[in-house]
Every structure is written in structure tokens, then in C-alpha cells.
Amino acid sequence: MLRGIPKGSVHNGGRIAFGPDKMLYAGTGETGDTGLAQDKESLAGKILRMTPDGEPVHGNPEADSVVYSYGHRNVQGLAWDKDKRLWAAEFGQDTWDELNLIEPGGNYGWPEVEGKEGESGFIDPVAQWKTSEASPSGIAYAKGSIWMAGLRGERLWRIPLSGDSAKEPYAEPQAFLEEEHGRLRTVVSAGERPPVAGHQQHGRTGHAEVRGRQGPPGGGGVARPPARHVGGSTAGVQFLRGAVRSGAQAHLGRAAAAGAEPGGSRRRRSGPGADRPHFRQGHRPGPGARRRLWAGRRPTGGERPGRRRAGPPAATHGPPAARPGSAVPGPASAVRGRPCPSRTPCSTGPAPGSP
Numbered sequence: 001m002l003r004g005i006p007k008g009s010v011h012n013g014g015r016i017a018f019g020p021d022k023m024l025y026a027g028t029g030e031t032g033d034t035g036l037a038q039d040k041e042s043l044a045g046k047i048l049r050m051t052p053d054g055e056p057v058h059g060n061p062e063a064d065s066v067v068y069s070y071g072h073r074n075v076q077g078l079a080w081d082k083d084k085r086l087w088a089a090e091f092g093q094d095t096w097d098e099l100n101l102i103e104p105g106g107n108y109g110w111p112e113v114e115g116k117e118g119e120s121g122f123i124d125p126v127a128q129w130k131t132s133e134a135s136p137s138g139i140a141y142a143k144g145s146i147w148m149a150g151l152r153g154e155r156l157w158r159i160p161l162s163g164d165s166a167k168e169p170y171a172e173p174q175a176f177l178e179e180e181h182g183r184l185r186t187v188v189s190a191g192e193r194p195p196v197a198g199h200q201q202h203g204r205t206g207h208a209e210v211r212g213r214q215g216p217p218g219g220g221g222v223a224r225p226p227a228r229h230v231g232g233s234t235a236g237v238q239f240l241r242g243a244v245r246s247g248a249q250a251h252l253g254r255a256a257a258a259g260a261e262p263g264g265s266r267r268r269r270s271g272p273g274a275d276r277p278h279f280r281q282g283h284r285p286g287p288g289a290r291r292r293l294w295a296g297r298r299p300t301g302g303e304r305p306g307r308r309r310a311g312p313p314a315a316t317h318g319p320p321a322a323r324p325g326s327a328v329p330g331p332a333s334a335v336r337g338r339p340c341p342s343r344t345p346c347s348t349g350p351a352p353g354s355p
Contacts, residue, residue, distance in 0.1 A: 005026075005044065006033070008033065010029070010031070010032045013076070014028075015027040019080060024051065025048065027072070027075025027076065028044055029072075037110045038071060038111075046070050048068060069102050069108065070107055074090060075089070076090060082141070082144075091135065095115055096114050097134040098115065098128050099127040101126050101165060103123065106123045109124075136150060136151070140187045145158045147159075150184055155176065155179065158173060158176065160174075
């Protein structure tokens, strides 16, 4: 446990995350006292790096301190890219919100500068936005980009990366889902897993599969979910409205553990046809599946299991007709290896090998 982080009525940061080095990182705000951001003795207006027990980590700028970078106003999002570089989203004051690439011991300028000023001794942000377009919150890395949720901006931002710190960003940020879902609280990477195939309302939060209209090149699809959905996924990330995630994934996990499809019945089928392949409601099996369904069950004499034909069978299902001078038996006889097509006992007795 780490003590001594100042608190205030505003600008308290609060984002925490474990990094690829298994250390705990925390973003703090300057609590409204702007001078604390430049004070290295204070834990306000900083990004902190520590052990899971709250102790300073070897490799920090100062050996006996958990301060990793300073000069921040109000850190809201933390994420690492594939090269294990740390990124942070930060509230500006009145002019610019920022996305910063974090360097150990770096000074990010607040309150001396806001946004890209190019002043010596301070690190400029990689990207900046007007506060009405962003007011950033949670961020995540996926598909070669940083994705940033916007609160006041009510949109999801994509910031393409080049992998070269001197040439970031690779392209101008792109906005998605603008004013479609209100304030977006956070965004998390969905990795390479398939999207969640279900939705469950849970208060003001939710989770939904989103697919549809064309998204950014190489970034997957982006779509407009139904109005009742208040969350979703796009291009390998899931966006959430509200401060907590819904119970949808837990619901799906319980259903899977019980051997049922999400949203389906848990009862086991029994009785006739229980061993047949099961298809979801509304799903029509293809020709191959239908052939496999009846494989090994094809009846003889043109009859299907469970049905009785009224009258004699059609001529096409009987034995071949006798031709003049041929030795082929007539329709009342048994054909070797087949049951008699007639419903009366065959005149010549059962076929050889039959019971």
C-alpha cells in the first residue's frame, strides 16, 4: 500500500495498471494545486511506478522514489504498445487535452505549458485535441494504434503509431462513434479473441457485439449497434460507457461452464432424435449437414423411419420388371440381398441371409 498521495475536490487522476514489467503504475492529478505537478517531492501530478506492495522500483529515475514522470495536470489513461512503450492520456485545462509518450524522469510541462509549445526542458505531447473534442479517459493499444475514449468529446479516437518515437503519430487521429453513445469512460483491447456473441443490460453499462460499416484500413469494422446497446467493440477493442463493466461476460462464462450456449436452455434433450445433430433455433442446416444427419439411416424400399406408406410402394422402388426370356424374378419374389417390396410374405420365402 502506498500512502501520501494528495487528494482534492478536483484533478485526482486515479488510473492504475500493471505494466509488462509486472510493476504497478498509477496516474495522479495535481488536486487543483498546480505547483505540485513540478514538485518532485510530491506525489501529485505524476505517473508513479512501484512494486505491487507500493515500494520504489529499481530503475526509477530516483532510487528511493516512486515518481516515474512529472509535470502532469490530471492523468486519466495508461497503456503500453507492442514495444512496451508507456502512453498516457491527460486532461488539459481550457485549451488542449494530450496524449503523451512517457519517458522515465520526463517533465511534461504543467503548469508552465499546455499542449505543444516546443519549449526547452519540457516534452511535448504526441497528439492534442481541443477539450470539447476529447476530455480523454481510458486508453488501450490494439491493431497498431492507441485507442482513446472521450468523455466530453463523446467519441472514440484512434491514434495510428509508427513504432518510431521520433515520428509519432504515424497519421492524424481519427474519430469514431461520434455522439452515438454519449460519454465513453474507457476502452480495453479485445486481443485476437472473437467478439462476444451476446448482450446483457446491467444498469447504465453494457456490452455488445458491433459489426457493420467499413472502418479504418486494417482496423476491422465499425458499426452502429441498436439504440439499447451502451457498449460495443470495434477494430479489436471494446468500448464501455460508465465506470464499470457489465455482467455480460460473467453470464456467458456461467452458461459455457454449464454446457449451454449463451442465452440457450441448459436442459439435455432426450427421447427420439436425441442423438441427431442440434441446430440453433432459426438456423437451417446446409445440404452437407442434412446428408450427414440421415447417413446410415437411409431406409430400404423407399420408406423413412417412423412412416407407414398406404398401399403398395411406388414402382420405382421395387425390383426391376421381368423382360421376356429373362430369369429376373417377378414382383412377388424376393430379390437376393433385399427385402421383398410387397407388404405380404414373399412367395419364395425370405431372402438368403435374412432373419
